Amino acid sequence: MSALTQDALLEYLSSELTGGQTVAPDDSLLLSGLIDSLGIMGLVSHLEAQTSKRIPLEDIVLEHFDTPRAILTYMERLA
Amino acid sequence: MNARSKMGKTMSESQRLIYTGQSLAGSAPLYNMAWRFDLDFALDPVRFAAAFDAVILSHDALRTRFEMGPSGPEQFEVSAPPAFPAPLDFSAEADPQKAAELWMEKRAAKPFDLTQKTYDSVLIKCGPENWIWYFAQHHIATDAWSGAIVFQSVSQAYDAGGTLESPAPPQFEAFAAQSTGQADPQAYWIDRAKDMPAQSAPFGGTRQASHAASERVTLELGATRTAALQALTSDPRFRSLSPELTRFAILATIYTAFLARITGDTRISFGTPAHNRATPALKATAGLFIEMFPLSLEVEEDASFETLYRSALTEALQFLRHAKPGASTPASASAFHAVLNVMTVPYGDFADHPTRITWLHPGAHDPRHDLRLHVYDFEASGTPVVAFDLNTSVFSTTKRALAPKLFEALLDAFLADPAQPIHKVPLAKEADTSSLLVGPSATPAPGLLEAFDAQVSARPNDPAVTDPSQGLSYAELDARAQAYAAALTQQGVKAGDAVVVHARRSVELIAAIFGTLKTSAYFVPLPADTPKARLDLIVERTGAKVILGDSETATLLFSVVEPAAFTGPYPQGEQTAYVIYTSGSTGEPKGVEVTHQAAADYIAWAAATFSDSPSASYPLFSAIGFDLTITSLFAPLTAGGTLVVYPETPGTDLAVLDVFEADAVDVVKLTPAHLALLVEKGFAPSRITSLVLGGESLTTALCNRARAVLGEHIAIHNEYGPTEAVVGAMHHRFDPASDRAASVPIGQPADGVRIYVLDQGLNPCPPGVQGEIYIGGARLAKGYLGRSDLTEDRFIPDPFAGATQDSAPRMYKTGDLGRLSETGDLIYLGRADDQVKLGGVRVEPGEVAAVIERQPGIESAFVAPIRREAHLATSPETCCVRCGITNRSPNVEINAAGVCNICLEFEDYKSRAGAYFKTPEDLSALVADLQARKSGTYDAVVLLSGGKDSTYALYRFAELTKNILTLTLDNGYISPEAKENITRVTQDIGVDHRFMTTPHMNTIFKDSLTKHSNVCQGCFKTVYTLAMQIAAEEGIPAVVTGLSRGQFFETRLTPELFAKSNPSTEEIEAFVLDARKAYHRMDDTIARVLGTKGFFTDALFDQVELVDIYRYIDVPVSEIYSYLDTRGHWERPSDTGRSTNCLINDAGIYVHKTRQGFHNYALPYSWDVRMGHKTQSEATHELNDEIDTARVTKILEEVGFDQKLLAPRSQTQLVAYVTGDAALQSPEKIEGLKETLKAQLSPAMVPADIVVLDALPLTPNGKVDRKALPEPRPMAERASAAPKVAAQTPNEQILVEIFESIIGTTGLGVTENFYDIGGDSIAAIQIAMRANELGYALEPNAVFEHQTIQLLAKVLRPLEAEAQTKCPKEDPEDLDLELELDLDAGDLDALASQLEHLG
Helix, strand or coil, X not given: CCCCCHHHHHHHHHHXXXXXXXXXXXXXXXXXXXXXXXXXXXXXXXXXXXXXXXXXXXXXXXXXXXXXXXXXXXXXXXX | CCHHHCCCXXXXXXXXXXXXXXXHCCCCCCCEEEEEEEECCCCCHHHHHHHHHHHHXXXXXXXXXXXXXXXXXXXXECCCCCCCCCCEECCCCCCHHHHHHHHHHHHHCCCCCCCCCCEEEEEEEEECCEEEEEEEEEHHHCCHHHHHHHHHHHHHHHHCCCCCCCCCCCCHHHHHHCCCCCHHHHHHHHHHHHCCCCCCCHHHCCCCXXXXXXXXXXXXXXXXXXXXXXXXXXXXXXXXXXXXXXXXXXXXXXXXXXXXXXXXXXXXXXEEEECCCCCHHHHCCCCCCCEEEEEEEECCCCCEHHHHHHHHHHHHHHHHHHCCCCCCCHHXXXXXXXXXXXXXXXXXXXXXXXXXXXXXXXXXXXXXCCEEEEEECCCCCCCCEEEEEEECCCCCHHHHHHHHHHHHHHHHHHHHCCCCEHHHCCCCCCCCCCCEEECCCCCCCXXXXXXXXXXXXXXXXXXXXXXXXXXXEHHHHHHHHHHHHHHHHHCCCCCCCEEEEEECCCHHHHHHHHHHHHCCCEEEEEECCCCHHHHHHHHHHHCCCEEEECCCCCCEEHHHCCCCCCCCCCCCCCCEEEEEEECCCCCCCEEEEEEHHHHHHHHHHHHHHHCCCCCCCEEECCCCCCCHHHHHHHHHHHHCCCEEECCCCCCCCCHHHHHHHXXXXXXXXXXXXXXXXXXXXXXXXXXXXXXXXXXXXXXHHHHHHHHHHHCCCCEEXXXXXXXXHCCCCEEEECCCCCCCCCECCCEEECCCCEEEEECCCCCECCCCCCEEEEEECCCCCCEECCCHHHXXXXXXXCCCCCCCCCCCCEEEEEEEEEEEXXXXXXXXXXXXXXXXEECCEEECHXXXXXXXXXXCCEEEEEEEEEEEECCCCCCCCCECCCCCCECCCCCCCECCCCCEHHHHHHHHHHHHHHHHCCCHHHHHHHHHHHHHHCCCCCCEEEECCCCHHHHHHHHHHHCCCCCEEEEEECCCCECHHHHHHHHHHHHHHCCEEEEECCCCHHHHHHHHHHHHCCCHHHHHHHHHHHHHHHHHHCCCCEEEECCCHHHHHHHCCCHHHHHXXXXXXXXXXXXXXXXXXXXXXXXXXXXXXXXXXXXXXXXXXXXXXXEEHHHCCCXXXXXXXXXHHHHCCCCCCCCCCCCCCECCHHHHHHHHHHHHCCCCCHHHHHHHHHCCCCCHHHHHHHHCCCCCHHHHHHHHHHHCCCHHHHCCCEEXXXXXXXXXXXXXXXXXXXXXXXXHHHHHCCHHHCCCEEEECCCCCECCCCCECHHHCCCCCCHHHHHHCCCCCCCCCHHHHHHHHHHHHHHCCCCCCCCCCCCCCCCCHHHHHHHHHHHHHCCEECCHHHHHHCCCHHHHHCCCEEHHHHHCCCCCCCCHHHHCCCCCCCCCHHHHHHHHHHHHHHC
């Protein structure tokens, strides 16, 4: 039920999806191949559980998920 | 869900599915994953062996073995795996590479004995610096990614001198444990699998349940295509979450387009694996991670690659979203017949040496899959390998060569222009004209009259035409025809005029037709029974001056025509000879205009083709307005034979029987329905030697029966051609030796005729691909009389005619579908307009009929698609004598005693379900517990709709605590009177109350009405969602609902829960809670608009308990009313209709009754009756609502419901009409027939009804009269007509016992279907094993092939008898090293024979 913080997101990405590799807010996750689509879907489920928000399928696009900063911006905007 | 593996290590869902698949396939190497790694350096074999042994010890997945335990497969870990074998040395062979290749090819197909180990690893020396590491694993322990892990681990260990330096890798066990039976994601896939109809087999091929043999065919993508594909991943039109997802969606689009084109289906489903390695730890774990999930796409008729890509991308995202580990189920894993496997794993170098990596095909794959497409680039070369594994039963040798080419054509089309329509992409290469069939060239035949005159001169005194009252010689017929010509001329008929000939069949009719032709006018034949209105219309359309005939409609009666001579000039070839009116699909008659030359060319070909005798005799017995009759009319009289006229018979015209009774002609032209009738009557003619079948699809079964009954000397010609192509455009002479398919081909074109199978873009379809039949050549009709628009539409320029004398060659668009067979013959697939698509899958009723006709005891079958409105399907209406529910509710069947199936089932589990209910004392204890648990102000939330049930519930709960928050959803339609009730009641009790609201209510109602045809479903979920959220936020430990006991049974305590067991209270509670979680986590409109806060973690459900108060108290409805009356604060609102609180409820009832045909309260009310809370008459009375439609319509407008959706839901079903022997009258026989069909046909093709008739009704033209077919019996009647059949034979008895013990049920009938009684693959294996224990031989696959005990009993044999034919059991030692090439030849022979056996 908590708000999503940048630290929490970066921590989740590095511990769960990149195998310990640290991620900076503007690092590309998808275009760089750091995380694959299935990994992003895992992140989507995690974000939903964390924020109690539902992320609609049509919102799962590169613009919203390529960098941690984009994810934070998108999640803030999401009603 | 873990029960099946509790004795060993945990098995994942995927492992279980693979185990099942392997068990069903015996020792076919379906799941062998074999790699060849070419290590071209001076490898140290000792160091390699040490490295490999170290790797085996470091990954648990490599050390597993499997056994079938008492309750399912179990996985064990081998503690001491055998040491790596010594290398094979082929370096002394003449061609070491070739020798190694042969060895590996055989070895890759060698079955694993899973009870021993799951890998096979051998080092092969081809030279000092040429080594091959052959490594194979059973798929149950590996996948492509896992293969890379093993490869890389061995490489590292080798590099490090033969030991593993890095820390121990993560183990498979941990993953398997979290990936078994994940209920929530499984529910999604089970649901998805339900809308995936079984795909048609590609190219019209045949699937065989146990044929696993397959061949791998690879497609060279090349650098240009690879680059183009790569470029598309950054094209804005195809941008997605990631380039890798874009690439997948593009491949999925092409694959879908490819499957649509080669199956003819519009709904395409295929499976694709999810790699399931989301984290780096999992990416380092060896083992089977992948799970297969189905994707399903609709290919619209005008879909382009670009539009299909959008759907593919959405589907891919849905797939990724729901592809959670452990989510696959047998249902979802078997929902497809094709697989798309796009792999992204690179393998890398071996110890810094570049390595060639080859994935070897074991020669078999899962027999359920027609094909599997793999795309991979293990060597990271940049150019992926595109490999098709093609089942060799479905894909013949030529189709295996063709398939990749078609895929390539579609891939190239996508790359060239993504906006182009898929169905217009040319599939055949320009040079490939194999689907353009060209008949022998023909010189123009002499005119009809010229040919007749030649016979008059040659044989003036031979009999030309006879009927029962007279006979005319050629000279006499010519004289009589001249008399008609003279009379017509006298009436003012000139060349090019129309003469309507409206008469019964007689010698005079023939003379009249010849007379008309002599005047250069054309004849319009209309049979005697033509309705007056149609006659008038046709006279008007043709402008005919004369109606020539034998009845009062005639303007020139046959009887008044006096002898006279006629010597006018004969017509030219291009002048019209006749116009035949066809009914047309719209019912509007269309006159097809045929020239003298076209008619003469056809007749010359027909006379030469259908009989060896140059002057054969034909009967005239069919309706003269039907173009089939043209053959008999002219063929004998232009060739010197006799035309024998058989007049109409009373009632349905069955003069065909007289023809066979008399047996006085040589060639008979008739319809398949006629032939079926003759077979039934048992005619055995001696003079009749040639039958020409036309007008309908002809089945092999009918031809074989005809030969058996009528005589083997009879030649059967299948002729095909529309009226527009002059009677017959092509034909095939039936050959019992080579015609084995269900339908008889329509063969090869007639002289001068060209036949094409074309796609929507008018490109030739390659052999096997379905397309529309077009007919070209000079011998076409002129067009439609007076309808140049229609003529231009259907007769279009022929681009394939090539050099021809015709300056503007045309082709006729038949509207018929066809495909070329393996032998180059055309197969007719029915009318394009008539094509039945059930759930997107093409179903050919004729094909179904052909299969039915093959069954013993069946004479003839006709299958018709019938569109039935959901609620009209089950009239007349009957009600259950106990609960009052009617058989119009879905799945309700009422037996002979008048009791419904729900009441009967309930009787059985009622007492077991009692475990769920509790007492008022339990409720007091619960409230005390809630008071202790709460973290906020209130003890509980009580939901108060304002209706009677929740008001009463509130009163009762408030007896225990008044420290509660009552919540009402103000959905915008709560009646003012209901609101007053709420205020009065909460004040009376003294409890807090709040209204909940959401701005999305109309969206929710609209969605609920659209999806469920009611408003309650959406409203209920909104109430629960909002109330749970409030309770969670305010620290309230419970939400109390007024859900009635009937509703419990309707929605939660379902018979399935109690079917096989006697669950404890805790188990039922756990089940109900799981169902609630799944309900809230469902991705639907409500979840989207409300935001399903917190529902995705179990914490919310732990924190807030749902309490159904009627679980604790049991009270009849009458008592609720009297209690509320006594309290005096609740009054039944006057404005809410059926509901006691809500104004919109009637709108829901109205929509439901209109669309579904029954009341949405019918089922809940029947439960109230079953609970004893209402009487049957109360319930029935309450369902007879008066609904104010004006008010309802206004509400529907307010919420934005699309009222077009109010049309009743209807569905198309196949109904089979059969005739045959007396045994068909027994219901068991029909049930047995249905079971047989289920085993032979794909589910969509199995008729919903089988109706037995004495004879099929025929139209005057001899076709089956669809309008005269009776309506099938209603569902309920059929259910009660099929009693259970007890075991009759010892084998059946044994099987009943085995089935009952495995499936856990009693009282099984021998005709019940294995799936219907709850059988699955595991059960099939267990049944086979139990049978083996009892001394019987039974393969698990047999259970699928013979799906009833009755059928299975016939193949059950004692074990000894089977011993010789069974394969020797694999000796586990064999898996170890052999030093010589041919050591395992014996094994391979055994395998080959087994594969043959399977095939």
